[in-house]
Amino acid sequence: MRSKNFSRLLLSAVVIGHCSLLSPSAFTAEIPTYSPPPAMPANAATLPRIVLVSMGGTIASRGEPRTNITNYGGGVRVEPIDWVNEMPEVATVARVTVDDQRAPQNRASGQETHEDLHRVSQRLNELANDPNVDGMVVTHGTNTQSEVAFYMNLTVKTDKPIVFVGSQRPWSAMSGDGPRNLFDAIRVAATKEAWGKGVLHCTNNLITPARDLDKTSAYRTHTFKGVDVGAIGVADPDRIVFQRDVIRRHTTGSEFAGKSYPTVPAVEIFYGYREAPGYFIDAAVEHGVKGIVIDGVGAGGATTSQQAAVKRAQEKGVVVVMTARTYGGRVQDTPRRREAKMVPGDNLHPEKARILLQLALTQSTDLAEVTRIFNEY
Structure with missing residues (x-):
């Protein structure tokens, strides 16, 4: 008898518990509620003034359907003001204005x-000298973003934050990384602690100096990393949150900053x-290059054929820089x-070594x- 009573009590408890799970109150937390637009902060008039400079890129593209994250664009692009209008949250951290600096014909970053x-560098220098500007955010395609950011790191003379940002997925994509990346980049540019650190980059919640930045994956959103540091x-x-400072010379400490470079020597x-020939180097010298970067094997080595071609190039005054295709570790002075x-x-990657050598050759061969320049930048 006790066993039957116990079974009835247990069954009642299960039924009551099941009903409570199905009660309206149980579903309340799962029903999405309306979220009003973010309220403007009381100190909105004193928020940092950030200029959002567009150089295009995936972050400025749209694609259909929303699941399309690789075959997008085709002239359907995001205007700079669209970013501001579609993300009212930026008004809670900064006063944002836009500046469209996309290349003519909306050339892709690799083109x-x-x-x-040079044009954008000159514009950033102008904005940096404007007392009504507290910082800049630059959107750019991820393909060549790291080298473009490095060029600005060397040629723009300012202590004000310049933050590069992009995305691996178009602005319209399902679970697109563009909106969050852009919002975070604006937050970084509006932060007083970002002053004096040179050109920075912010995606995937990480803040990386332009010099140390590299794209490591064709499509993954965690593509940008500082491989060595x-x-x-x-x-x-x-x-x-900043954990450490930037040591290499940049912006206000750069001897190349604030100057105009409408042309640079060919590099x-x-x-x-294995078996890399030297005749490509010979051909480049015949075409008038002033500098060569060899992305060598191991810790920075060239083949016998390349070494012979390098000697012939050096006899004609060509400066040769050696990097390492390992994409990690320094090429040392031996x-x-x-x-x-x-x-x-x-530990510069070849595309960045090329930029630094071009600027160095404007001063000396x-x-x-x-070598001093490569040791300091």
């Missing part, structure tokens, strides 16, 4: 010319691999490399002087 970089800070939901990159008269490229 930009030095003329495009990592990020220097994070854009966490509660606040922007080409050659890849190191007796053998000094004897070969090759400038160690440190002396190997000791070029």
Whole structure:
């Protein structure tokens, strides 16, 4: 009898518990509620003044359907003001104005010319000198974003924050990374702690100096990393946190900053691999290049054929820089490399070494002087 009573009590408890789970109150937390637009802060008139500069890119593209994250664009693009209108949250952290600096014909990031970089560098210098501007955010395609940001890091003279940002998915994509990346980049540019750190980059919540930045994946949203040294800070939901400072010369400490470079000496990159021939180098020299970057094997090595071509190039005054295709670790200053008269490229990737060599050659072709520049930047 006791066993039957106990079974009835247990069954009642199960039924009551089941009913309580199905009660309206149980569903309340699962029903999405209306969220009003973010309230303007009381101190809105004193918020930092940030200029949002558009250089295009995936973040400025739309695609249909929303699941399309690789085949987008085709002239359907996001205007700079659209970012502000579609993200009212930015008004809670900064007073944002827009500046459209997209290349003519909306050229993709991989098709930009030095003329495009020079034009935007001049514009950023103008904005930096404007007392009504507290910081800048630059959107750019991820394909060449790291090298473009590095160029601005060397040529724009300011302590004000300049933050590059982009996305791996179009603005319209399901679970697109663009809106959050852009919002965080504006937050970084509006942060007083970002002053004096040179050109920065912010995606996937990570803040990385332009010099150390590299794209490591074709489509993944975690693509940007500082391979050797990592990020220097994070854009966490509660606040922007910097863990360390930037050591290399940049912006106000750069001897190239604030100047005009409508043209730069021609520099080409050659890849190191087994049996890599030297005739490509010979052809480049015949076409008038003034500098060469060899992305060498291992810790920075060239093939026998490339070495012979390098000697012929050096006899004609061409400066040669050696980087490493490992994308991690420094190319060091060794007796053998000094004897070969090759400038160690440190841990710069070849595309960045090319930019630095172009700027260095506007000042000097002396190997000791070029080596100093690569050691300091």
